[in-house]
Amino acid sequence: xxxxxxxxxxxxxxxxxxxxxxxxxxxxxxxxxxxxxxxxxxxxxxxxxxxxxxxxxxxxxxxxxxxxxxxxxxxxxxxxxxxxxxxxxxxxxxxxxxxxxxxxxxxxxxxxxxxxxxxxxxxxxxxxxxxxxxxxxxxxxxxxxxxxxxxxxxxxxxxxxxxxxxxxxxxxxxxxxxxxxxxxxxxxxxxxxxxxxxxxxxxxxxxxxxxxxxxxxxxxxxxxxxxxxxxxxxxxxxxxxxxxxxxxxxxxxxxxxxxxxxxxxxxxxxxxxxxxxxxxxxxxxxxxxxxxxxxxxxxxxxxxxxxxxxxxxxxxxxxxxxxxxxxxxxxxxxxxxxxxxxxxxxxxxxxxxxxxxxxxxxxxxxxxxxxxxxxxxxxxxxxxxxxxxxxxxxxxxxxxxxxxxxxxxxxxxxxxxxxxxxxxxxxxxxxxxxxxxxxxxxxxxxxxxxxxxxxxxxxxxxxxxxxxxxxxxxxxxxxxxxxxxxxxxxxxxxxxxxxxxxxxxxxxxxxxxxxxxxxxxxxxxxxxxxxxxxxxxxxxxxxxxxxxxxxxxxxxxxxxxxxxxxxxxxxxxxxxxxxxxxxxxxxxxxxxxxxxxxxxxxxxxxxxxxxxxxxxxxxxxxxxxxxxxxxxxxxxxxxxxxxxxxxxxxxxxxxxxxxxxxxxxxxxxxxxxxxxxxxxxxxxxxxxxxxxxxxxxxxxxxxxxxxxxxxxxxxxxxxxxxxxxxxxxxxxxxxxxxxxxxxxxxxxxxxxxxxxxxxxxxxxxxxxxxxxxxxxxxxxxxxxxxxxxxxxxxxxxxxxxxx
Amino acid sequence: xxxxxxxxxxxxxxxxxxxxxxxxxxxxxxxxxxxxxxxxxxxxxxxxxxxxxxxxxxxxxxxxxxxxxxxxxxxxxxxxxxxxxxxxxxxxxxxxxxxxxxxxxxxxxxxxxxxxxxxxxxxxxxxxxxxxxxxxxxxxxxxxxxxxxxxxxxxxxxxxxxxxx
Numbered sequence: 001x002x003x004x005x006x007x008x009x010x011x012x013x014x015x016x017x018x019x020x021x022x023x024x025x026x027x028x029x030x031x032x033x034x035x036x037x038x039x040x041x042x043x044x045x046x047x048x049x050x051x052x053x054x055x056x057x058x059x060x061x062x063x064x065x066x067x068x069x070x071x072x073x074x075x076x077x078x079x080x081x082x083x084x085x086x087x088x089x090x091x092x093x094x095x096x097x098x099x100x101x102x103x104x105x106x107x108x109x110x111x112x113x114x115x116x117x118x119x120x121x122x123x124x125x126x127x128x129x130x131x132x133x134x135x136x137x138x139x140x141x142x143x144x145x146x147x148x149x150x151x152x153x154x155x156x157x158x159x160x161x162x163x164x165x166x167x168x169x170x171x172x173x174x175x176x177x178x179x180x181x182x183x184x185x186x187x188x189x190x191x192x193x194x195x196x197x198x199x200x201x202x203x204x205x206x207x208x209x210x211x212x213x214x215x216x217x218x219x220x221x222x223x224x225x226x227x228x229x230x231x232x233x234x235x236x237x238x239x240x241x242x243x244x245x246x247x248x249x250x251x252x253x254x255x256x257x258x259x260x261x262x263x264x265x266x267x268x269x270x271x272x273x274x275x276x277x278x279x280x281x282x283x284x285x286x287x288x289x290x291x292x293x294x295x296x297x298x299x300x301x302x303x304x305x306x307x308x309x310x311x312x313x314x315x316x317x318x319x320x321x322x323x324x325x326x327x328x329x330x331x332x333x334x335x336x337x338x339x340x341x342x343x344x345x346x347x348x349x350x351x352x353x354x355x356x357x358x359x360x361x362x363x364x365x366x367x368x369x370x371x372x373x374x375x376x377x378x379x380x381x382x383x384x385x386x387x388x389x390x391x392x393x394x395x396x397x398x399x400x401x402x403x404x405x406x407x408x409x410x411x412x413x414x415x416x417x418x419x420x421x422x423x424x425x426x427x428x429x430x431x432x433x434x435x436x437x438x439x440x441x442x443x444x445x446x447x448x449x450x451x452x453x454x455x456x457x458x459x460x461x462x463x464x465x466x467x468x469x470x471x472x473x474x475x476x477x478x479x480x481x482x483x484x485x486x487x488x489x490x491x492x493x494x495x496x497x498x499x500x501x502x503x504x505x506x507x508x509x510x511x512x513x514x515x516x517x518x519x520x521x522x523x524x525x526x527x528x529x530x531x532x533x534x535x536x537x538x539x540x541x542x543x544x545x546x547x548x549x550x551x552x553x554x555x556x557x558x559x560x561x562x563x564x565x566x567x568x569x570x571x572x573x574x575x576x577x578x579x580x581x582x583x584x585x586x587x588x589x590x591x592x593x594x595x596x597x598x599x600x601x602x603x604x605x606x607x608x609x610x611x612x613x614x615x616x617x618x619x620x621x622x623x624x625x626x627x628x629x630x631x632x633x634x635x636x637x638x639x640x641x642x643x644x645x646x647x648x649x650x651x652x653x654x655x656x657x658x659x660x661x662x663x664x665x666x667x668x669x670x671x672x673x674x675x676x677x678x679x680x681x682x683x684x685x686x687x688x689x690x691x692x693x694x695x696x697x698x699x700x701x702x703x704x705x706x707x708x709x710x711x712x713x714x715x716x717x718x719x720x721x722x723x724x725x726x727x728x729x730x731x732x733x734x735x736x737x738x739x740x741x742x743x744x745x746x747x748x749x750x751x752x753x754x755x756x757x758x759x760x761x762x763x764x765x766x767x768x769x770x771x772x773x774x775x776x777x778x779x780x781x782x783x784x785x786x787x788x789x790x791x792x793x794x795x796x797x798x799x800x801x802x803x
Numbered sequence: 804x805x806x807x808x809x810x811x812x813x814x815x816x817x818x819x820x821x822x823x824x825x826x827x828x829x830x831x832x833x834x835x836x837x838x839x840x841x842x843x844x845x846x847x848x849x850x851x852x853x854x855x856x857x858x859x860x861x862x863x864x865x866x867x868x869x870x871x872x873x874x875x876x877x878x879x880x881x882x883x884x885x886x887x888x889x890x891x892x893x894x895x896x897x898x899x900x901x902x903x904x905x906x907x908x909x910x911x912x913x914x915x916x917x918x919x920x921x922x923x924x925x926x927x928x929x930x931x932x933x934x935x936x937x938x939x940x941x942x943x944x945x946x947x948x949x950x951x952x953x954x955x956x957x958x959x960x961x962x963x964x965x966x967x968x
Contacts, residue, residue, distance in 0.1 A: 011903060018911030019899040021845020021885035025912065028844035063808050121830065197849045197857055197912040197946050248847070248912025249946050282850040495910025495947050681906050685948060689909065692949030716854035716944065724937050724950040731951060754949075 005504040005514055006745070009681035012500040023246040026201035026218045027279040037066055039265060039278045040123035042113035042130050043288055044105035047139035047357040047709020048153070051103055054113060055131040062129070064122040066272055069114040069264065071100040077232045078267060082258065085224075086327030090165040091353070093157045094324045097360075099232075099260040105134075106153055106322035107358050108709055109287030111260040116268045116276055139357035139709040143296050143319050146354035153322060153355035162324050163353040167335060169410035170346030175311025179302025183382050188776040189371045189759060191294040191319070191703035192696070194364045195721060196494070198248020199280035200289060202262050204269035215242045215266050220255035220492050221532030222522040228258035229266050244522030247494035251693070252363040253290050254494065255534040256326060286714035291703055292330060292364035294319040295371045299379055301344075307383045307394035309344040314375060318353045321360040328353055330361060330368040332414045333466075338372030339409060339419075341426040341462050341647055342380075342398040347411075357709045363534065365693060369465060369756045374777065377461040377760035381767065391764070392430060392439060395462060399426040414535075415469045417642040423738045424464070424647050429671045432734045433460060437651035437669035445653075455658055456666065459764025460651040461757035467646050467674070467749025468540025468742075472639035474529050475542060475549035477506065479557065479632040481598075481607060483577045483591030485510065485517045487549075489542040490530020492522030496538060496751065497682045502546050504678055505745070509550035510557075511574030512590065529637070536646070536749025539678060544638035544743040552634030557593050560632070564588050564596055594632040599623035644740035646748035648672040650691075650757040652728075654765040661785040663699055663766060668728040673736035675748040683750045684733055690754015692727045697755065698762035698778050700726065812875050816841060819887030827874050834858045836874035837884060845885040845915050849944065856943030859916035860884050866920045885915035888922055898922050901960030902953075909947035917943050921957055925964055933958065 017023050030036045056068045071079065081096045101112045113130050117123035138151045145151070146160040153160055176182055202217045213235060219225050219242075226242040229235070247254065261278040268276040280289070297316040303309050318331040335349040380398070384391040400407045402425045409419040434440060442458045449456045475489045487506055493499070503517040520526050521542075522533075531541070554574065561579040562569040565586050572579055580587040595611045603609040610616065617623050624630055653667040670687055677683050700720035704712040713719045720726075739746025763774040766784065772791040776783075809828040816823045818841055825840040832851075837843045837860070846869055849857035853871040860869045861883035888896045895903060898921045908914040917940060924939035925931070931939060936957035937950075945953060 012906065014911070015903045015908060016895075018908055018914055019885075019895060019902055019918065020889055021843070021915055023911045024844070025847070027848075028838070031839050031844060032842055120835075121828070195946060197855065197910065197944065198847070247910065248849075249910040251946070282852070282855075495912075497909070685906050685909060685952060688949035688951040689947045690949070693946070715852060716850045717852065721944055721946070723941055723944060724954065725941050727950050729933070729937075731949070 004508055006508045006678055007676065008504070008679065010500055010504055010514065010679055012497045013503065014497065014499045025198055025246045025248055026203055026216050027277070029203050029216050029245060030205070030275050030277065033275055035274045037116050037118065037272065037274050037276045038120040038123050039114060039116045039268065039276060040120060040127045041111045041261065042115070042127045042132070043284070044101065044108055044110040044112055046105060046134055046136060047108050047141065048137040049105050049134035050137065051101060051105065051112065051132060052135055053133040056113065058129045059115065059126040062126055064118040065115065065126050067116045067268060069100060070112070071098055071102040074099060076234060078263065082325060083228060084327065085325055086329055088163065088328045091163040091324060091328055093162045094327070095154055095157065096325050097323045099263050108711060109284070109359060111288065114264045116272065120279070141356055141358060141705050141707055141709045143294060143317050143354060146319065146356050147317055153357055157355055160355040161352050162320060162355055163328050164350070165328065165332070165335070166350040167411050168348040172311045172313040172346040172348035175346035176300055176302035176313055179310045180304050181386065182300065182302045183386060185299040185378060185382055186775060187297045187299065187375050187378055189293050189295050189374060190778060191291045192364065192701045193291040193703065194251035194253040195285065195719070196249025196251055196253065199282065199285040200254065200259055200261065201279045202265045203275065203277045204266035205275040206270040206273065208273060211239060213240045213266055213270065215240065216245055217242060217262055218247050218254060219244055219257060220250045220494065220534055221257060222492055222524050223490055223528065223530045224257045224532055225262055226524050229263060232258065232263050233266060233270065242524045244492040247492065250494035250533070251365040252367060252534060255532055256290055256362045282716060283714050286719065287359060287711055290360045290362040291321065292361050293371065293697070295334065297375045299375060301379050301383065303383050305387070306397050307387050307389055308397050309342065311346040312344040314338065314349045316351045318351055319356050319361060320353050321356055321358045323360050325360060326362040329414050330363055333368035334372040336411050336413050336419050337369045337464065337466060338376050340373060340376045340464050341400055341424065342376065343400045343407070358705055365690065365752045366755045367535065367752065369463060369752070370697065370759050373461055373463045373757050374759040374763065377757070378763060378775070381764050391460065392434060396427060396430060402427070413466055413643060415643060420642060421464065421645040422740050422742050424645065424673060425736060425738050426462070426647065429647065429649050429673055429736055432736065433649045433651055433669060433671040436671060436732050436734050437653065437667060439651065453658070454655060455769050456653060456655045457765045457767065457769025458651065458653050459761045459768055460649060461760035461764060462649045463756045464645050464647040465536065465749070465753055465756060466643035467536035468640065468644045469535045469537055470639055471531060472637050473531060473541035473545045474527060474635065474637040475545040476527055477546070477549040477553045477634045479553055479590050479594045481591050481594045483516060483589055485512050487517060487546060488520045488523065488526035489546055490522065490524070490527035491533045491538055491542050494533065497679065498538060501539060501678045501682055502543065505543055505547050506550050509547050510554050512577045516577060536751040536753070539747055540644060540743055540749050541638055543678065543747060544745055545636060547744055548636035548638055549634040552636050553632060556597065556634065557590055557632055560593050560596050561588050564593070597632040598630040638743065640742050644742045644748045646674040646750065646753060648753050650761045652761050652765045654762065654769060656766060656769045656784065661781040661788065663781065663784065665728045669732045671734045671736065672753060673738050674750040674753065675740045676737055676746040677735065678747065686750050687733055687754040688731055690752065691731050691758070692722055694755040694758025695727055696722045698758045700778065702778055814875055814878055816874065816877055816882060817880065818843060818882045819884060825874065829873065829875050831874045832870055833872040833874045833877050834869035837869060843884050843886050847912050847915055849913065855913065856916040856920065857913045859919045859943065861919050861923055864923060866923045883919065885918050888918055896922065897963035898925065898960040900963055901956040905952045905955040905959050907948065907952045907956030913943060913945045917945070917953060921960060925961055929961060929964060931957065931961055
């Protein structure tokens with residue numbers, strides 16, 4: 001009998017190639033092709049300028065230079081602005097850049113000239129010899145400057161406002177006015193970024209014999225890239241294949257498409273008739289990919305004596321950088337997911353999405369949720385402090401209760417659907433978290449530490465995460481005559497272990513050996529209908545689609561096997577790839593069923609003889625029945641009515657050094673509920689990674705733009721990504737498995753969760769240690785030290801927040 | 804800067820027990836030579852300024868950032884890349900096995916640099932404490948794992964190497 005694999009800690013199959021140095025990332029491809037060309041991009045050194053002249057005369061005759069493109073050399077759709085991927089009615093002033101800058105540059109790093117050469121070194125030499133003349137314009141850097149609007153990023157966008165959006169459920173302002181207690185808070189989050197270890201990269205090869213273009217890209221959406229490349233280069237979709245090889249991390253940034261280079265590389269490959277590669281370097285990744293997180297928030301909250309929120313009014317300002325290719329997804333997520341596990345009686349949210357002369361802003365793991373969580377959890381902590389109540393008690397008072405699901409918030413979510421939570425058990429999660437972190441024992445610990453002259457604090461933060469957004473994913477399952485099972489799903493993989501987790505699902509659903517299942521992701525030749533890997537959606541969407549497709553294949557296998565074994569389908573079972581009739585010795589393996597599924601004229605080996613025309617079939621009927629098709633395959637799609645909502649709660653105990661203000665993590669605890677776990681080992685790995693990224697975001701990482709729009713820390717020397725020395729030595733994890741009713745496997749997404757509550761939970765713990773409010777994150781020891789000085793004379797630091 | 808073709812140098816690189824004869828300009832980074840001239844793409848380049856550690860290889864047994872070294876400087880050295888860590892019979896080395904056992908990798912991009920670093924680290928210290936394991940990997944960046952399982956992988960690798968399974 002086949003062991004059930006769903007839910008087991010199955011070791012990852014992809015590890016074998018990665019550990020042997022046999023992974024194939026985009027920069028590894030075609031390295032042995034002597035015709036391969038390389039590219040480099042001249043990028044704007046200025047945050048805001050008009051281009052008056054581009055002089056490439058010095059490089060055209062350089063040895064090893066094949067071609068140079070500026071905007072003037074682009075024609076047709078390539079000369080038009082890049083697509084605005086997700087339009088929204090409130091995005092009244094959406095703007096996107098050109099593949100190569102036309103007349104104006106709006107951030108340091110914007111692409112201006114594209115050079116193709118025999119190698120990257122020569123291409124970079126050429127870039128350094130191109131002369132561009134600029135008329136400088138005053139840059140708009142940071143949310144304050146954008147809001148002040150004394151200068152404009154785009155002349156035709158008044159006030160630098162790309163969008164203003166408002167949603168309301170109930171009457172928040174009236175409820176606040178009538179509430180017994182009111183607090184206001186101003187809360188800020190700075191910029192950060194995904195920074196995967198592998199940057200962006202694209203390789204393209206044009207085959208003149210077949211007039212086909214193959215593009216390999218380090219992307220989170222192969223089908224998205226394919227659609228854009230075909231449209232921009234004027235090719236039929238059928239002439240373009242996009243393949244996503246191994247990807248060295250994404251975390252959101254690689255869902256943006258098409259990057260300028262993702263179009264220019266295929267254009268160059270077609271023009272020059274040779275394969276062309278672009279591999280981004282680290283500085284380029286900092287200044288010409290995408291960032292996220294920067295927002296300012298103003299909160300007004302009215303509540304009763306128990307801390308029950310009666311009205312919540314949130315206004316916030318989102319820095320979306322110089323252009324809006326990804327629409328309003330990040331601020332919409334903040335504005336809706338801010339609510340977390342709570343049910344304020346009345347809620348109003350308004351945001352403005354603002355232009356600045358900085359790198360574009362698109363989703364980074366968490367995608368607006370870390371900011372929303374920070375706002376809501378800081379508010380809960382402020383209410384608790386004001387009322388003198390335990391922070392877990394105020395949260396409990398506001399929780400949506402288990403019997404209230406499905407819970408409708410009366411708002412529209414990022415997918416254009418109602419914000420309706422499907423399931424969860426927040427009181428149970430909180431009970432687990434308190435136990436895990438030792439919440440009730442903390443005051444003893446604090447006293448013990450204080451006796452040693454040490455200062456500690458504890459914080460917690462809760463979140464709800466809409467995962468598995470639509471519109472759909474699909475899967476194709478093919479059982480070969482060898483009994484091997486080949487599965488294709490269209491979304492991509494960037495380290496999540498899809499080849500393992502999806503194979504676990506197939507092995508269980510179909511009743512085959514795990515090692516006989518091979519999963520292909522992100523290859524438009526195998527599955528041209530797909531969306532992509534983002535929003536913690538892969539397990540929910542493709543996992544469900546693969547399950548459904550495997551069921552289709554199984555149905556067919558049982559039908560054919562029943563005929564061959566002269567048994568009833570109900571009496572059959574499949575295990576380890578063998579169909580057997582229960583209670584008898586009669587069996588047939590799936591490979592043979594696959595042979596029988598495909599009536600043959602020609603035998604190609606011993607086994608296939610069984611399917612030839614003189615061996616099988618009723619001579620009175622067509623070999624393939626009217627409503628049937630040859631082959632043992634199953635194909636299906638999964639398209640849910642709406643997202644499924646995972647949730648979790650984190651707690652942290654920190655120590656702050658009384659002298660240096662250094663912040664040390666003593667304990668980190670996570671309670672996580674993503675429904676049924678396919679592979680707990682992989683889910684825990686995702687949580688570990690998210691927590692580490694969250695530690696970076698809370699305590700170390702930020703984008704240090706100066707007032708002229710130069711990114712001062714555009715390297716791993718200066719952008720402080722955590723090493724092992726900065727992360728907690730252990731992360732205690734406990735799971736709750738509240739299944740989703742929305743998909744056949746009861747699963748919810750897990751990819752982003754670990755990073756969502758970090759800013760909130762660290763702010764809470766540091767505040768608890770220090771006794772004054774923490775309203776802006778990230779926080780460095782220097783900033784904490786400055787806050788200590790600022791609060792040194794205040795006896796009741798929280799009172800300044802009340803009115 | 805001249806537009807004359809660059810002077811090329813014939814370099815014999817000794818990598819994983821094989822000799823690779825490559826013709827490269829003096830400025831060609833060892834990381835690029837290994838990847839693009841020798842075809843050993845297991846060594847990854849994450850930052851090109853010696854901070855992330857993804858490109859770490861062993862030069863005469865010592866971990867070195869191959870993005871901070873020129874190919875022409877490596878002529879007399881014995882180089883080991885991730886491809887050379889696997890045992891002669893094709894099985895995983897103790898360090899590779901440790902990572903497999905403990906889910907010590909996700910996207911796999913930084914992994915080669917960790918594997919080479921830890922291989923050298925365990926040669927110097929075959930029985931590290933957890934703190935020493937952390938110290939051993941404290942110069943390598945990983946964005947996926949949060950390092951939790953990499954530390955476990957080091958401990959597991961040491962265990963395998965010592966013959967305790």
